[in-house]
Amino acid sequence: MQIQEAVQHMSTHYLRRVLDSYRDESRKPEEEEARQRLVQDADALADPQNVAARLNLAGQTFNDQTLYSFIAEALLEDDDYLLPLETIMDRVQSKEQAIIEESSTDSEVFRYKDGDSLATYRKVLAVALDDGAISRDEKRLLGKLRRTLGLTLRDHYRIQAQLNAFPKADNQIHSDADIDDAIKDLQRKGVLFWANHHPQGARCLIPEEIAPGLKQAIGMELPRPAFENLLRSQLTKDQLYTVLKENGLPTSGSKEDQVARILTAHLYPSEALDVLTNRELADICRELPGVQVSGSKDQRLRNIIGFYDNLRLLSFDEAVDERVRFYHFYEQLAARDRENLLANGIIGKDREIEGAFEEATRYLFAEKLGLELTAMAGSDHADGGFAHPDGQSVFLWDNKSKEALYDFPQEHYKQFKRYIRDSDQRVTTFLIIVPDYTEEAEAKAPRLKSESGTDTDVCLIRAE
Secondary structure, three states, rough: OHHHHHHHHHHHHHHHHHHHOOOOOOOOOOOHHHHHHHOOOOOHHHOOHHHHHHOOOHHHHHHHHHHHHHHHHHHHHOOOOOEEEHHHHHHHHHHHHHHHHHOOOHHHHHHOOOOHHHHHHHHHHHHHHHHHOOOHHHHHHHHHHHHHHHOOOHHHHHHHOOOOOOHHHHHHOOOOHHHHHHHHHHOOOOEEEEOOOOOOOEEOOOOOOOHHHHHHOOOOOOHHHHHHHHHHHOOOOOHHHHHHHOOOOOOOOOOHHHHHHHHHHHHHHHEEEEEEHHHHHHHHHOOOOOOOOOOOOOHHHHHHHHHHHHHOOOOOOOOOOOHHHHHHHHHHHHHHOHHHHHOOOOOOHHHHHHHOOOOOHHHHHHOOOOOOOOOOOOOOOEEEEOOOOOOOEEEEEEEEEOOOOOOOOHHHHHHHHHHHHHHHHHHHHEEEOOOOHHHHHHHHHHHHHHHOOOOOOEEEOOOO
16 A cells, blocks of 8 residues: 555544654644645655664664564565554564574574574673663674674574573563554654554555665565565575575475475575576576566576565466456556566466456456446447446446556547547446556546536546
């Protein structure tokens, strides 16, 4: 959900909470003005440097930094970056409990770590925790020490749990109240929004524009499901063997075992891919739709990770109606998102996008809304429509997929006017379905209504 839609589900209090994260004004705006300001400031809100500055992880206690990161990860691992409060609490507490369980001295995750490195880090961490908290200076020192010893942040959490201090004293996990307070803090930092009027009930969300900057700020290269998908679908068993061997992990077992072991080790995707040759990375890039092959090794790494970060994979029963598959990728069809469409087998070629978009819309009106669609005679007509109960009028629509904002070109203006005027029955409404549209396009809609000759209402609507 983008900022401009998210703010429609928020009341004045929560809108102001986000505004206060970057504006210091004595006069508090009213609800609609607050919405407009957030939409106008969307680019600045989403700028990665601004996100990192508002989040200010370096200035937080280690405990707060950990909790903020876990909350952000819970949301970023959801396809829509949108969850009810109870689900976030459950995911954060489950993750903390899992880390405590992994901290057992005979745990699989420690078996393949260097014993001296673990012992050294445990001693330093114990000193840092002597006063019950890790200071900012200690946090920086520990980060440098982990890099020197080849340990991960997850290893730190496990060792902290061994010292009976993760995430809090006596290995007490964060309470519902702790997590609720942290979520409010993240709203005040302008990185989470609270959609208290969401149609499905109150939801916490990360707007799509802010998500990339937040991932960068917390050091999240890929959500776990996306990383797992990358390992399963792109790396061969021999390549997984190389990843495991180079990272000091057991190499035996099936491909499933290898993937699970990499995920358990909590390697960064860039660390896993970096052990492959530049040629192997180029081969992976060639297999991914729309991914650039040329460039340095680092660029190819970023291209592969970026592809999987943006990928939305769904599985369907083989017998499912083809239109159902189109419908589930409705927004991607509207925006001509080739990468997702090709990766999911929704299309085979670019020229199939418009037809799939039209079929998905017919499915929406016929199956989701239960309407009987009108048969269109000839070849020059709107993409679909249905008759009103009076038998004297119809509702028509037309699909226009586009990679950029829809600007209502003149040829479409003439085309739609012709559809309206040539209709045997009065067209009450003409709906134009697009990915998004410009202000110029919005201004042309009432003009078309005026020139339609039948006072037809003209509506631009986003596929979303």
